[in-house]
Amino acid sequence: MQYKAPLRDMQFVLHELLDSTSHYKSIPEYEEVERDIIDSYIEAAASFAENEIAPLNRSGDEEGCTFDNGKVITPKGFKEAYKQYCELGFAALAADEEFGGQNMPFSLSTVVNEIMGSANWSFSMYPGLSHGAIQTIEHHGTEEQKTIYLEKMVTGEWSGTMCLTEAHAGSDLGIIRTKAEPNDDGSYSITGQKIFISAGEHDMTDNIIHIVLARLPGAPAGTKGISLFIVPKVNVNADGSLAEPNQVTCGSIEHKMGIKASATCVMNFDGAKGFLIGPENRGLNCMFTFMNVARIGTAVQGLTASEIAFQGSLEYAKDRLAMRSMSGVKAPDKVADPIIVHPAVRNMLLTEKAFAEGGRALAYYLSFFADVVVKGTGEAQEYADQMLSLLTPIAKAFLTETGYEAANHGVQVYGGHGFIREWGMEQNVRDTRIACLYEGTTEIQSLDLLGRKVLGSQGKMLANFTKVIHDFCKEHEADEAMGEFIRPLAELNTEWAELTARIGKQATQNPDAVGAAAVDYMYFSGYVTLAYLWARMVAVSKQALANGTTETGFYDAKIKTAQFYFSKLLPRTRTYVARIDTGAEPYMSMDVDQFAF
Secondary structure: OOOOOOHHHHHHHHHHHOOHHHHHHOOHHHOOOOHHHHHHHHHHHHHHHHHHHOOHHHHHHHHOOEEEOOEEEOOOOHHHHHHHHHHOOOOOOOOOHHHOOOOOOHHHHHHHHHHHHHHOHHHHHHHHHHHHHHHHHHHHOOHHHHHHHHHHHHHOOEEEEEEOOEOOEOOOHHHOOOEEEEOOOOOEEEEEEEEEEEOOOOOOOOEEEEEEEEEOOOOOOHHHHOEEEEEEOEEEOOOOOEEEEOOEEEEEEOOOOOOOOOOEEEEEEEEEEEEEOOOOOOHHHHHHHHHHHHHHHHHHHHHHHHHHHHHHHHHHHHHOEOOOOOOOOOOOOOOOOEHHHOHHHHHHHHHHHHHHHHHHHHHHHHHHHHHHHHHOOHHHHHHHHHHHHHHHHHHHHHHHHHHHHHHHHHHHHHHHHHHOHHHOHHHHHHHHHHHHOOOOOHHHHHHHHHHHHHHOOOOHHHHHHHHHHHHHHHHHOOOHHHHHHHHHHHHHHHHHHHHHHHHHHHHHHOOOHHHHHHHHHHHHHHHHHHHHHHHHHHHHHHHHHHOOOOOHHHHHHHHHHHHHHHHHHOOHHHHHHHHHHOOOHHHHOOOHHHHOO
16 A cells, blocks of 8 residues: 555644644744644655655565664665655754754644654654654753754754663563663763664664663662663764764664564663763653653554554455445446445444544644643643643553554455555554553553552542543533534543542552553543544534535544444443453452463
């Protein structure tokens, strides 16, 4: 299949659903960002993605990265495409002008990230990791560190990584062993090994700036004793020029299920020179700047998986002939009807469409809050931060899981052809499977949502969002044309708080109740969140139709997709509530020895 950026839907979400014009004018640094500026960037990104990196998607998957004695060679065309990506200014999009950036909103970079990721997720990983590293240095680095590193990272001349995971410590960062010994010159010697480091080594840039978690001598145990360090692949002189290579080497690259054109590295730090960023023993707090950006990016990967599955499935379902429609022949001039006439196929297509377009609304909605967190002030910034804290684990976990479901539907629509590489559907499944794992697995994100964000805030963060939904429902409760959406949404919104209270009560009797309920709670939360956004999209669409739009097909399709979502997908919430109400006992009653057979 050939990816085509869904520009009209992107513009719908940005400008009509989320009112980008008012949003940007509410933030002083973005008040001159007009709709035509946003659209011009998106159109340029679409042209580059469709013509330059989408054609490299399959070839990059087949060729993969090559490892040779510590060096990584990316697939043919990647290095040249990365250079063009930087020359077009995409690498510098959301960075501060002070360091060579364009000071555009994070929300715009999210849209560009979707376009690049849909065209070629492996390619998008290389610049994608740099964005979080840049933001970490911007927020927590010294002025000297910013001067030395940021300009070349912002322009894409240098790239960046995040080095967290160790072989014995996956998401449990409290037990990492990498050490940082102080040197006489104020630097530190970093020693240890990190695994699963995306873009840890490659041939696209002259230097790679690693952001590394490590422990200082005598640091407290657990997460309270972790510090953060800048460790360049090549040491940098005071004037910004490159010096001698640092003691940082790539030991190997992983042989993976998917995203094969993205180098996933084992990185060895053998007394490498590093520099403390942020306060001692507060590295994890500083790293959250990086992690929130990365988790929103991973949520976007789930969205891209749904979009690619939908585009490929729709194209195939219109052309593939098989059997006749049960309600009568639809293509009498052909030997059989196209499979898009069959309800079972339409179920898969509409599921993909609902998750893609609903996921786009959620990812962009999240990015608007991120804009305020990055550049806002006062109460607005605090509120946005709380909303972002609640919605990020929902978006990361829910969109990646639904993206994986949509990707599997993509294979299914093609039938046997979906299992064959040339159509691209099986690659989509392989590429998106990692999204449910990295930047915190679905299970960890779910526990973060329920345990830390909802119960940990005594329900305050959840109440912020349920009030938004409540206010929307009150606004439209008298509109009978909206009734099929407002009534179930209002009921589920009330139930969300009640369900949370029941879990809290279970937890007073059994501490495992929170862990047992977390994943089901995340799914419930995700379906309700998307229901709210789909209801908003219906309201916007109905208003456009009432105003006499000429795009009746577009807006009518929005309403019908929402009807499908509410009637066929939203009822899944009943299963999650039933599972939560059974408590932890069905999981925990069996002794460990009884798992054997």
